[in-house]
Structure formats: C-alpha cells, structure tokens
Amino acid sequence: MSRIGGTIGGRLAAVRGTRHDPPRLRIPSVGHHRRPRRVAMLSVHTSPLHQPGTGDAGGMNVYIVELARRLAAINIEVEIFTRATEGGLPPTVELAPGVLVRHVDAGPYEGLAKEELPAQLCAFTHGVMQAWAGHRPGHYDLVHSHYWLSGHVGWLAAERWGVPLVHAMHTMAKVKNASLAEGDTPEPAARVIGETQIVAAADRLVANTTDEAEELVRHYDADPGKVAVVHPGVNLDRFTVADGRAAARARLGLPQDAVIPLFAGRIQPLKAPDVLLRAVAVLVGQDPALRRRLFVPVVGGPSGSGLAKPEGLQKLAAKLGIADLVHFHPPVAQDRLADWFRAASVLVMPSHSESFGLVAIEAQATGTPVLAAEVGGLPVAVNDGVTGILVPGHDPADYARELRRFVDDPGLAERMGGEAARHAQFFGWDTAASATADVYTAAVHEHRRRVRSHHG
Numbered sequence: 001m002s003r004i005g006g007t008i009g010g011r012l013a014a015v016r017g018t019r020h021d022p023p024r025l026r027i028p029s030v031g032h033h034r035r036p037r038r039v040a041m042l043s044v045h046t047s048p049l050h051q052p053g054t055g056d057a058g059g060m061n062v063y064i065v066e067l068a069r070r071l072a073a074i075n076i077e078v079e080i081f082t083r084a085t086e087g088g089l090p091p092t093v094e095l096a097p098g099v100l101v102r103h104v105d106a107g108p109y110e111g112l113a114k115e116e117l118p119a120q121l122c123a124f125t126h127g128v129m130q131a132w133a134g135h136r137p138g139h140y141d142l143v144h145s146h147y148w149l150s151g152h153v154g155w156l157a158a159e160r161w162g163v164p165l166v167h168a169m170h171t172m173a174k175v176k177n178a179s180l181a182e183g184d185t186p187e188p189a190a191r192v193i194g195e196t197q198i199v200a201a202a203d204r205l206v207a208n209t210t211d212e213a214e215e216l217v218r219h220y221d222a223d224p225g226k227v228a229v230v231h232p233g234v235n236l237d238r239f240t241v242a243d244g245r246a247a248a249r250a251r252l253g254l255p256q257d258a259v260i261p262l263f264a265g266r267i268q269p270l271k272a273p274d275v276l277l278r279a280v281a282v283l284v285g286q287d288p289a290l291r292r293r294l295f296v297p298v299v300g301g302p303s304g305s306g307l308a309k310p311e312g313l314q315k316l317a318a319k320l321g322i323a324d325l326v327h328f329h330p331p332v333a334q335d336r337l338a339d340w341f342r343a344a345s346v347l348v349m350p351s352h353s354e355s356f357g358l359v360a361i362e363a364q365a366t367g368t369p370v371l372a373a374e375v376g377g378l379p380v381a382v383n384d385g386v387t388g389i390l391v392p393g394h395d396p397a398d399y400a401r402e403l404r405r406f407v408d409d410p411g412l413a414e415r416m417g418g419e420a421a422r423h424a425q426f427f428g429w430d431t432a433a434s435a436t437a438d439v440y441t442a443a444v445h446e447h448r449r450r451v452r453s454h455h456g
Contacts, residue, residue, distance in 0.1 A: 042128070059357075145167045167206070172355075282400035
C-alpha cells in the first residue's frame with residue numbers, strides 16, 4: 001500500500017505516528033502550478049447551515065464549513081450547493097467572506113429521508129446547471145463533492161464544465177456493511193454501485209486516514225495514485241481547554257465531583273450509544289455505591305435508522321435500571337458543545353464504523369480524553385494509552401472495565417487530558433485546507449495536461 005499518496009504532483013502521504021507520535025502530513029511540493037480560484041462544493045443531503053447532531057447533520061457538516069472557510073482564507077472561493085429543506089430560503093447565503101451557500105430546489109422541502117434522495121439527483125443536477133449557466137465560461141475551476149449522493153452530481157457537473165472532480169466519501173457502504181450494529185439496516189446495492197462509479201470517475205479521492213485510503217483501493221479498486229490522505233481538522237479557536245473542567249461544569253449546572261462519561265453525537269445504532277448505557281449498568285451492578293458518583297449525559301438527536309425508534313435509548317436506560325443516571329440533551333451549538341466536552345471526565349465513542357471521528361479530536365482539544373472503539377479513523381484520532389483508550393469490539397463489559405479506571409483514579413482524566421490537548425494541536429484546519437488546496441492544484445494540473453494531450 002506504499003503507493004498511496006506520496007508522489008510529486010500534490011499527492012499526499014500521511015506519515016502514521018507511532019503510539020506516541022501524532023500523525024503528520026508530508027506534503028510534497030506542487031511546483032508552480034496555479035491553484036484553482038473558485039471551487040463548486042456539493043453537499044446534497046445535508047446543509048452546512050444545519051445544526052450538527054440533528055437529522056443527517058454531523059461531522060460532515062462541520063468538515064465542509066470549516067474547510068470552506070479556511071480555503072477562502074487562502075484565496076480559494078467556495079460555492080456550496082445544498083438541497084433546500086424548507087420553503088422561502090434565500091437562493092444564496094454568505095456563510096463567510098468568500099464562501100457562498102446555494103440552495104437548490106429538489107424534491108419536497110421536508111420529510112424526505114436520505115434513502116429517498118437518489119430519486120432527486122436529476123432535479124438537483126438541474127439546479128446546479130442553472131446556477132452555472134448564469135456565469136461566464138470557466139467560472140468554476142474544480143468540483144469537490146462530499147458523500148456518494150453529491151458524487152453523482154459532481155461527476156456530471158465536472159464532465160459538463162470540463163473541470164476535474166475531487167471526491168470525499170466520508171463513509172463507504174462496503175465498510176459500513178462489514179461492521180453493522182445489531183438490528184441496523186445494511187446500505188443498499190444502489191449505493192455500492194454508485195460509489196464504485198464515482199471512484200472510477202474522480203480525478204482525486206480525499207481520504208481521512210491511510211486506513212480509509214487502503215479501503216478505497218481494496219473495496220473499490222481505486223487507483224492508488226488518485227488517493228490523497230488529508231486528516232480533517234478541528235477548530236482550535238473554539239475547542240480549547242479555556243478555564244477548565246470545574247468552570248464548564250458550573251456553567252452547565254453539572255455536579256463538580258461526579259465521574260461524567262459523555263456521549264455526544266447522532267443517536268443511531270451505528271454510533272452505539274447503547275454500549276455506553278450497558279457499560280454503566282455493568283458498573284453500578286458491580287458497585288451500587290457508584291450510583292452517587294456517575295452522571296451520564298447523552299447530547300444529540302436521533303438520526304438515520306435511529307429515527308425508527310427515537311425513544312429507544314430512553315427505554316433502554318429504564319430497562320437497565322439507570323434512568324436516574326442518564327441525562328438526555330438535544331443537540332447544541334458548537335460553542336456549547338465545547339463546554340460539554342470540557343465538563344466531561346471522558347468522551348465515550350463506541351461506534352461500529354467511523355471514517356475519522358471528528359468529535360474525538362474536538363474533545364481532546366478541550367483537554368478531555370476519549371474512550372473509543374478501535375475502528376476506522378479512531379486509532380489515528382486517539383493515541384491509545386496516552387490521550388485516551390481504544391477498545392477492540394463493542395462488549396459493554398470491556399467499556400465498563402476501562403470506565404472503572406476513571407472512577408478509581410481521579411487523576412487519570414487530568415493526565416490523559418493534558419496529553420490529549422497537545423495531541424489535538426496537530427489537527428488544525430489550516431493544515432487540512434493547505435493540504436486540500438495542494439490536492440486541488442494537482443488535480444487541475446493533471447486534468448489540463450490530459451486535455452492537452454487528448455487534443456494534441
């Protein structure tokens with residue numbers, strides 16, 4: 001797999017860290033090739049203006065918003081096309097200087113599940129083409145699509161406009177289906193076929209980690225020379241240690257002396273919040289005195305297949321006899337989320353699949369360690385044994401055993417938290433945007449060369 005990334009022409013290689021060294025990006029020179037001036041970014045199924053943690057909004061929303069802002073800061077204008085999900089929205093909204101969100105009418109505004117969106121891709125593509133038709137030729141230098149639904153629109157747009165397509169999977173059907181939570185619905189064959197087509201069509205594929213790059217090659221037969229590894233970033237201005245755990249707990253009205261294992265994210269089987277609840281039940285079963293010391297917040301809303309049973313987690317807490325310990329909170333804005341991270345003793349992420357796990361880096365940036373499943377990109381995000389703990393599998397007893405360490409050793413959260421805050425500094429969005437710009441530059445250069453040789 002050493003062929004992935006790492007050649008001249010803007011391909012990137014991630015030098016994977018040892019257990020104690022944070023991963024660093026090695027970014028080869030892209031010479032004097034011109035960066036694109038304006039990028040059309042596509043996010044069909046989730047708007048960058050939506051609150052992360054609600055519906056289908058999550059880490060990808062944060063990724064698109066932060067990346068677009070930082071690209072604009074280095075003079076690459078970004079126009080983000082997304083589906084209008086309510087009537088009366090303005091056709092365009094300025095998200096930040098140099099970042100424009102375009103609302104495209106495609107299908108009914110509300111009540112459309114992500115699984116029903118493929119039928120609206122024609123309408124969405126039409127809306128994108130209409131916006132393009134109002135500009136001079138050459139308005140967009142490149143298309144960057146996010147998730148497979150956007151990839152199909154991006155494929156058509158890039159071909160029509162004669163520009164390169166850069167695609168980010170974010171998650172992959174074959175990878176998700178290989179590690180499904182019990183009772184979760186497998187991704188459909190249509191998605192697998194769609195992803196395979198996009199992998200073949202894209203000029204560049206952006207992977208969050210070396211593992212994801214290898215999965216693209218293994219599962220989708222991606223050309224290793226097209227795959228670039230760029231770690232997502234974290235907003236290091238927002239997610240900071242600030243005034244510490246005690247002050248954050250005071251602001252949120254949380255008990256100062258409690259052990260607080262936090263779940264923050266969309267409530268769906270894929271994210272496995274049930275594993276945290278079952279682990280807490282194991283802990284209090286072993287030591288009933290812990291009831292007085294544990295406070296378990298779940299911050300987020302139902303999503304995906306979790307929408308079928310929105311009250312499922314509350315019912316599970318009652319069934320396990322820990323309803324008094326588990327406290328449900330709706331999704332919160334990013335600044336408030338940073339306080340939840342600061343207040344926690346440990347963030348718990350027992351996910352079945354995670355392409356990167358942005359919240360793991362966000363929590364660590366606030367000085368909070370992470371207890372996570374050893375899946376996907378989490379071994380890159382969490383330095384096992386130093387900034388947090390990785391657990392193979394999803395056995396609640398294993399999570400209970402690791403949580404017990406935080407109960408028995410009050411200093412553990414502080415020690416790991418200090419290392420976590422340092423580790424997170426390697427994941428700034430400026431680094432990610434600069435690396436992404438290099439991917440764009442290489443894609444534009446190669447695309448032009450191919451067009452010239454074709455016409456020559």
